Amino acid sequence: MKHDCHYHPGEPAKWHCGACQMHYCSSCMPDADTRKQLALCPHCGQSMRYLGAASEVVPFWNRLSAFFRYPFHLGPLMVIGICTLVPMMLSTNLAGALITLALLLALFKYTYTVIRHTADGHMEPPPLATAFTGGGFSIVILQLVVFFLMGGLVFSAALIGGPLLAFLVLAFVILALPASIMVLAMENEVGPAINPMNLAVLISRIGWPYFLLYGYVILLTLASGAAQEFALNHFEPWLAQPLAGFLNSTFTLILFHMLGYLLFQYQEELGFASDLQDSNGEEDQGPHRDRSKRLDADIDMNLKDGNYDRVLGMLKEALKREPGNAHRLGQLHRLLTARKDVAELYRHHPRLLEWLASRNDADSIRDLLKTLNEAEPGFRLEDPELAVSCALPLYRHGEYKWVLRLLQDFHKRFPNSDHLAPAYLLVAQTLANGLGQWEKATAFLNFIRKKCLDHPLHAQIDTWLEQAARREPLKGPKASFDVVGGMSS
Template identity: 30%
Template sequence: MSAPPIAQSAPIVPFWNRLREITRYPAHMSSMITIVMLAFGNLAIFLPFGPILVLLVTVAMYRYAFECLRATANGYMEPPEIAQSTDSGLGWKQIGLMVIFIAVSIVGVVLFGPKFGIALMLFLGLCLPGATMTLAMDESLASALNPAKWIALLTRMGWSYLAVVGLCLIILMSQRYAGALAAKVLPHFIAVIVVGIIANYALIVTFHLMGYLLYQYHDVVGFEPARPQILRPPAERDPDQDLLDEVAEFVRDGKPGNATELLRGHLRGRGGTHAVHTQYRKLLRLTDERDELLRHGQQYLNILMAQGKGRLALDLMRECKALEPTFGPADAEQTTQLAKFAAQSGQPELALGMLSDFHKRFPKSKDIPQNYLLAATLIHERLNQDEKARALLNYLKENYPNDSLMPEIDARLALIERTMAITKKPEAKG
């Protein structure tokens, strides 16, 4: 009897057939709230230390833009309300990336003259979207500065990548023209807000466009999107809404301690909905109760994993790891499931953090070979650390020679060794 056919997913609509939807993406209410609020934040320029405050606003805007990029790359075609799952330092890393690109261009002009400098500037401008997408996938500035990553994206996506670069340039030029026009005809105070809205809107369009390019070409760039369900049930009243209303009243009255104790008792006695757990953690952060945040995080992580809510579990993992880098699931099975989901969701560093020293924490686990094969794959494809990946695979060959995954381990090891042989510099002859 032949094997049943594999179900085929619906083809992804190319970005050139969704340009209207892409340009209207930031107009969703959830995105416009952030765009407008942060545009008003630019009014800080009129305050003491204004440039520093505006820089912080810009960093926040870039972080939200990365949230939109990643959500789009994962198949979500509506913008998120706030930045939750991205690294809080991504905004700074993007600004650092652009500063480095500009500095390299200037150095090129100074050292090699205007012709080479302009050529270098054009090349870096062409590669900046690729570097930005790499930063979104790997959350590593070092990885985003790796030219091999940019070239890989460009060659694998082909003319589509060049088309997106051209569209980003058109959007940037249009934004500059509209901003200059607004600054010319409006009073300065109002113009600061309007120019900020235009710039923020254009930024979200470009990052959404780059995210969609990753989504469209995920199969050739090694990114596995976590596609959402197309149909979502209508929102219902939270079963614990009465409790949440009571907590909100305590907070309004300036009694966060009472609110925290009320939620703590409810969770210990009867559990609670996601909204209750979320509100409890907000109050714990407000009162800086680090130990309780970690204790509750461990408990709530078990609940989320049991309910199959992987995305929420990853968000919780990131939050708790920021408090305690060694934080992780309590058992091997949860670690395996969550690390795999993190890798599929384009969060390789989080996955690798969970898999670090897995064999020492769970020496009897049957998941060691599959987890270290995943880790080696991520280290090879996302971090370009082939020596480390090869060492990990050789460890598996030595200690688990009869494992059923050995053919895949051998194939991955052979690929890594071929890559190393190609990239290895020829030894200098004496």
Template identity: 60%
Template sequence: MKRDCHYHPGDPAKWHCADCQLHYCSSCMPDADPLRQHGLCPHCTRPLKYLGAASEVQPFWTRLPAFFRYPFSRDPLTVILVCTLVPLFLTPNLVGLAVSFMLLLALFKYTYAVIRRTADGHMTPPPLSEAYSGSGFAIVLKQAVVFLAMVAATAFATYSLGYLAGLLVMAFAVLALPASIMVLAMEQSVRAAINPMNLALLISRIGWHYFLLYVFLVLLTIASAEAQSFAWSHLDPLIANPLAGFLNSAYTLILFHMLGYLLFEYQEELGFASDLQDENEALPARDRSRGVDADIDMNLKDGRYSRVSAILEETLKRDPHNPVRLAQLFRLCEARNDTDALTRHHVKLMRWMAGERKSKELTSLLDTLENASPDFQLQDPELMVACAEMLFHQGELKRVLQLLKDFHKRFEGSDQIGPAYLLVARTLANGFGQWDKAKSYLKFVQKTCPEPGTQELATLYLQQVDQAQPLKAPKASFGPIDEAGQIGEGRGTQEARSF
């Protein structure tokens, strides 16, 4: 039965919590272990039931082309050719008959391996060794016993209860034969494969799909018989016999692959769980961040925003510079108008914004913090300069001046005074044309900031101020600025003059 994930409608469920009555997809449960079929509910922490591919497997009739291609893969085709062609070269004596019989056993042994492998989620055929290894031939003998038991039951019913009863028993045996093959392949038990209650229960759990498959199998049997009859009637026996054997073997593999797929399709109803294996042999390494993403996603969809905030804060304690988590925390706090959280985390949020050049987010955060507390001021001089630099390049000139106001008084002796006031000078000169004010800041830098690089820039900028030229460094220090260092010219002039 197809079930969708509670949190991701449209995605097939892989896990189910009987207590919470919730279904989860693989994205919700990245920390669960599908190989061991172990996972804990993220809500109640109780063990989950693994559903395997029960919710995403396609109905068998949509895969008919794949069923017909199945025998022509390398391994099954080799089995068919060996079992078909080798007997042609054997002499009709006791040894030849024994070898032919063993090849027939190998073919049927391989078909039961097909059922088990398909039911386990492998859509590729079993390896060649499954046919010719020394073990596993008992399953073929058990199937012979099952056939004999069905014939004996029909004869006994006819002899003891009459012709009609025998006919009914034979009809049930024929109808239940595919179910009996499936039970024998999975349980390896003759008793289970001939138990009418087992067979009736299997058929009832699969439902009408079983009867649809039965019709396909009947049609396939008729088609195979007609093809073999045509070969015998119209072709030379040297060609007709191996061709008929080839067709019969290919038909048998198709039939058993379809039976295995039906088990795989109805695994939940039949009480086991398996997943598509061939596409997932190499499982990715566990990534803790995927579990955090899943927890955040589920709690957001449940409306538990405080829980999401707690998850993000806990994650950032372990990894305080994680850009993904910082972005998520900022968006969540903004959506909730959580100024307390923004105030607590503003330093690391601003470092992330400065590093990622998130000027719009920085402006929004500063507005929020200043509205919440008009006296708000950054206390980290290096971060303040980095933020002011980014705002300068984005044309937020008034904000630059506000941010760096009285910088030397607040951070006396800081090595960031020079970079801060060089930036103020560029803002006043390039943005507002206030050359005198810019010159005052530059002379202050020359007087109080002895760092060689700072002194050189201050001297260069003073020469440019004297000629009323835009202030520009020898090399562009930031991409969006043009070679002349022009930015936002004229913007906010009135505000700057009153600053």
């Protein structure tokens, strides 16, 4: 069953809190441990159930082409090639028969491994070594036992209830055969794989898609038989036999991959959780997860719940730990601006203006200064460096009125500031280049020449004075000085 995230509709849920009855996506739970399937609900703090990829997996009927491509990866091709071609090269003696049997067991072991591998979220085939190393060879014997017991069940039904009961039991056995194979591959036990109630429950939980899959199974079986018959009837025996074996193995892998994918698709209904394992997403960072992502998620959820005061508190605490965190300053600015919280904007205006100036965001600087002036008529910045830093982007974006307001009476307010020369050069550029007031611009340039003898800009004042006399834009050499970094017209 598909569940969307409570806070991000359209995003598949990965976690569910039984206490809150809420679903969360990966963005809401950046600190969750998906490998251990552990996470605490952001609201109540209780452990949550991991849903895996159940809410985002593509239905199997929409990826049929991927099923048919599956056997043609390197691993499956090598397994099929070895198990099909090698027996043909062996002598017809006891050793050859034993090797052929061993390869047949390896092939069947590999196909059953495909079901579990796919159900665990691996859409790429298992490696070649899976077929020939490790345990798991007993799965073939167990499957034979299951077939034998199912045959015995049909035979017993015939003895007890006659042909009609035998036919009904046989029909159920044939219908439940894919379910039995899936159960055996996942549990490696005969009992659950032949238990009629267990199989019926599995089929009912999957629902109608099981019968759709069953139709595909029949089509695959018919297609495999037809392809093998064509090969045997139209090619020489030396080519027909390996080709028929290759086709049989290929269709078997397609079928078993499809069965595993059905388990993966309906994992929630079947009571387990797994996620896509072959994607190139971010690795689980374990104890080294970025805690800032948890804070981002909490801020996002509280904003959507309307808990604005709580978000403000979170941001204040975060900025106490990291006063210069640009990301948090941006969040604080957007929150306070959206809420029109003049008091908090005034309280935090120095750091907010500094952040806006670093981003060259003249529009936001202008709007914030306007808000501050409305709250306190005649408001002025008390930091000379901040005043020049804010005036620069305002000048570049043609906000000349605000440049002049910011730097008004700068020499009276900050007579000993190292920023006096840059400030009045900017005023001169504003008056000349922006407003065409050349006489006033010349007066400010003369002030710099007279009062700022030790500043690096003093050496270039004559160039700007000549440009002002010719009523040319004040460009001149680029000014560079340590106190504000660098500035040009």
